[in-house]
Amino acid sequence: MADEPNLDASTQAVEATPAAVPAETKKRRPPAKRKEAAAPVVTPAVSPSKSRRHSESEKAEKLAQIERRLSEGSTLKAAAADAGISDQTFYQWKRAVPTADAKPAATASQDDGLADLLALEAENIRLRGLLAEKLRTENSELRKKLGLA
Template identity: 50%
Template sequence: MADESNAAPVAATAATEAEVKAPTAKKQRSPRRPKAAAESVQASSKASAAKPRRYSEQEKSEKLKLIETQVTEGGTLKDAIKSAGISEQTYYHWKGAAKPAEPKGTKSTKPIPAGDELADLVQLEEENQRLRKQLAEKLRAENAELRKRLGLD
């Protein structure tokens, strides 16, 4: 009996849910723009916003010198870089490229020899070559003597 009394309201609820779940018309969207047109619009807006600038080597060195002078006069590095109109990353990139490439751990702080010192250096190089040849001849002679004693020849 309890089942019969509960059956009526359940049937009514099922009928109302069916009415609520009736399909509704979907909202229509506008079609997408073709990709080529969208890319050209984006490219033109980007080009006008920030066009990459290429600096010559002379301009780079001038800007680096300007920054160095501002820093030595007591200004901060960040302010000097901003006043030069470049980014910090660009500054460090240029600064690293301006230094000659040296192996890590070796610093050549030797001064370049003058004219007389250069002549002495050339003379020492010639003597070094002569002594190397003399040593090589002596070692060949010893090697040949040892081969004879061992009977390898």
């Protein structure tokens, strides 16, 4: 009896199951074949979806177009969209472009500034002369009192 294996219900059930089925291996695909290089695809220099730089003349034309549309009663957003730019771009361009009204005002203020500067320099020369004369008279009076003159 010692030589007989201990057979109980749990071991019999294990032995009764068939052997495990080996897992199927994955099918492997061959590496993808490389396509022959066709003629290079030529993309346009500027695509409509990408931003691009505008020349100064284009900026001026678009600003004028938007100003015309605004004077006709259109909204800024609609006018800018018709011109193909955003309203923020319009504001940036408008701020960067000097207007005709600003130039004469700046020139007039420069002329006034120059005239003011010349007047101040003449006043300064006059006051220095007065101060020098006053100091000479005081100096001569002090020398007389001390008996040095």
